[in-house]
Amino acid sequence: MRIDILTLFPEMFTSFLEGSLLGAAQANGLLDIRVVNIRDYAEGVHRQVDDRPFGGGPGMLLMPGPVVDCVEAVRKQAADAGHLVMLTPAGRRLDQSVVEELARRDRIVLLCGRYEGFDERIRETLEPDEISIGDYVLSGGEVAAMVIVDAVARLVPGVLGDEESARQDSFSGAERLVEGPQYTRPREFRGLQVPDVLLSGDHARIAKWRHDQALVATERRAHSIHSPRSIP
Numbered sequence: 001m002r003i004d005i006l007t008l009f010p011e012m013f014t015s016f017l018e019g020s021l022l023g024a025a026q027a028n029g030l031l032d033i034r035v036v037n038i039r040d041y042a043e044g045v046h047r048q049v050d051d052r053p054f055g056g057g058p059g060m061l062l063m064p065g066p067v068v069d070c071v072e073a074v075r076k077q078a079a080d081a082g083h084l085v086m087l088t089p090a091g092r093r094l095d096q097s098v099v100e101e102l103a104r105r106d107r108i109v110l111l112c113g114r115y116e117g118f119d120e121r122i123r124e125t126l127e128p129d130e131i132s133i134g135d136y137v138l139s140g141g142e143v144a145a146m147v148i149v150d151a152v153a154r155l156v157p158g159v160l161g162d163e164e165s166a167r168q169d170s171f172s173g174a175e176r177l178v179e180g181p182q183y184t185r186p187r188e189f190r191g192l193q194v195p196d197v198l199l200s201g202d203h204a205r206i207a208k209w210r211h212d213q214a215l216v217a218t219e220r221r222a223h224s225i226h227s228p229r230s231i232p
């Protein structure tokens with residue numbers, strides 16, 4: 001799978017892409033991730049990419065020229081122009097089903113915004129898939145792009161050592177349950193025991209217990225989402 005990340009801050013991705021999982025996936029040819037500086041497509045000595053909003057208001061907006069030129073040039077680099085994603089708080093909310101949808105593509109192009117965001121004509125011209133990673137505002141699309149790359153990479157066949165691990169993760173499978181409790185050694189920690197069933201060697205019982213626990217955890221999460229913790 002090929003992923004192009006278009007950003008004004010390419011250096012933010014250096015250590016992220018060298019990390020163990022993504023570094024190995026690129027070395028093995030499972031992922032081809034390229035980071036492109038949008039500023040390389042800006043004109044003039046100052047290579048200007050942003051300007052003040054018409055009508056007034058705070059901050060700067062990304063100008064359509066350099067952004068559209070950059071996206072179009074990068075998409076033309078391969079026969080498959082790729083699925084263009086614009087990172088924006090106004091987009092559809094990222095969840096595991098959106099991640100699965102993106103992971104089925106052969107190529108995705110991630111467009112990171114900055115400052116006060118994009119001139120509207122960028123959206124109108126490129127007609128991207130607009131995605132938000134949640135209802136809060138980040139300073140730029142880079143962290144959101146990293147979230148997408150990380151989540152999508154886990155689903156690319158061969159990237160995780162054990163394919164079963166992605167299938168058992170939270171939000172996977174038809175029921176989209178969160179994972180229940182898990183235990184490793186020691187068998188006892190500060191008086192807390194590992195449940196007997198996990199030591200039984202009975203795989204069918206263990207699978208049923210895990211499923212039941214996942215239902216409990218999912219139910220608990222549903223309640224906690226609607227009961228914010230108060231600040232004392």
Ligand SMILES: C[S@@+](CC[C@H](N)C(=O)[O-])C[C@H]1O[C@@H](n2cnc3c(N)ncnc32)[C@H](O)[C@@H]1O
Pocket residue numbers: 087088089090111112113114115116117118131132133134135136137138139140141142144
């Ligand atoms: C400071 S934000 C712009 C916020 C914009 N003025 C607004 O109110 O919606 C700058 C950039 O960060 C990225 N960004 C911020 N929050 C995001 C989110 N929740 N999901 C995805 N991208 C986000 C977008 O690329 C955005 O263009």
